[in-house]
Amino acid sequence: MKSVLEVRDLTKQFVKDDLGIVALRDLSLEIEEGRFVTVLGRSGCGKSTMLNMMSGLMAPTSGVVRFRDEPVTGPRTEVGYLTQSDTLMPWRDVRRNVEMPMEIKGVEAKERRERAADLIERVGLTGFGRHYPRELSGGMRRRASLARMLAGGPEVLLLDEPFGALDAQLRFELQAELLRLWQGSGQTVVFVTHDIEEALLLGDRIVVLGRIGRVVLDKAIDLPRPRDADELRVDPHFVALHKEMADALRETR
Structure with a gap:
């Protein structure tokens, strides 16, 4: 399957008080067309920085982001971005x-x-x-x-923990709404979260990021759709995947 979005050797360094702070280092990732990719990681691992560069809102210090083989040098209408903050x-x-x-x-x-x-x-x-x-x-x-x-x-949807500040029931409703809107659309989704259950409920593929963007695990998720959270929680395969993700997150400490 063809990649619609690609990051290669992506690094971002910020300067504060004459000190260089590395938020992301040498991240390489390909996002295949039509897939729902969840990026799972702890706070501070560079998830939002990665999306900011994928969207064209932030230039990398080094490395490149490509959309359909073209370098991303600024925002483009083919890529939609829903940030954590309210921008209405x-x-x-x-x-x-x-x-x-x-x-x-x-x-x-x-x-x-x-x-x-x-x-x-x-x-x-x-x-x-x-x-x-x-x-x-x-x-x-x-x-x-x-x-x-x-x-x-947009052909690609970038979502940065869009439901993280909501209560559990509302978050579940909006997760289901997002899946309903995505299924059959042909759109590609990159969804950032720190919640293992959310990542498993939504994604075709989970990428676990460690410190400064190190890829700890990149795994296809074969849970059948549609996915019901209440049923999944007692499914042995879901439980095993949840443990695998939790173990991968522990490696990121």
């Missing part, structure tokens, strides 16, 4: 937030409205299109952010 425009209501990527691409107003209405319905926000971000719960803002990312029609 506070002065725009939900509908106009979702329309924003289409405005940038020059899509006509009528088509924008129709597409935005469809996405708002698909993420479970019907009736909230005229609400502003301040009027929404945290979970609803995450849904709106997901709809906005999808509105641009």
Whole structure:
């Protein structure tokens, strides 16, 4: 299967108080088209730095990111990025937030409205299109952010612990929603998390990162879809995979 996104010998160093701080060193990774890849790692291992460079928002110190064999030198419409923080425009209501990527691409107003209405319905926000971000719960803002990312029609979705700040039940609902939206879309997903169960529930493949981006484990996940979290928790194969991931994370200390 062809790689849609590739990082080769990726290194990022920041300078603080005249000291060089290495956030990522010599990371190489290929992301195959149409796959759901979960990147699992502890805080501080370089996961977010990796996504920032994959998205083109941050330049590497050395190494290269390629999208379909072309070097990534800045943000591109084929790659959508949902960060940990809330980036909805506070002065725009939900509908106009979702329309924003289409405005940038020059899509006509009528088509924008129709597409935005469809996405708002698909993420479970019907009736909230005229609400502003301040009027929404945290979970609803995450849904709106997901709809906005999808509105641009990206080929690759980069998600940086998008549900980490939510309560367990809401996180489960949005995980299921994301899988429903992804399945059959042909899109490629790179989903960063520190939660083993989330990584197993979502991913076709799990990449475990250690300190400064060292790949500790890279494993295909053969759990059948659709996946039900309650059923998986008592599945012997899931339990064995969970232990393997936990052991790999312990190596990253």
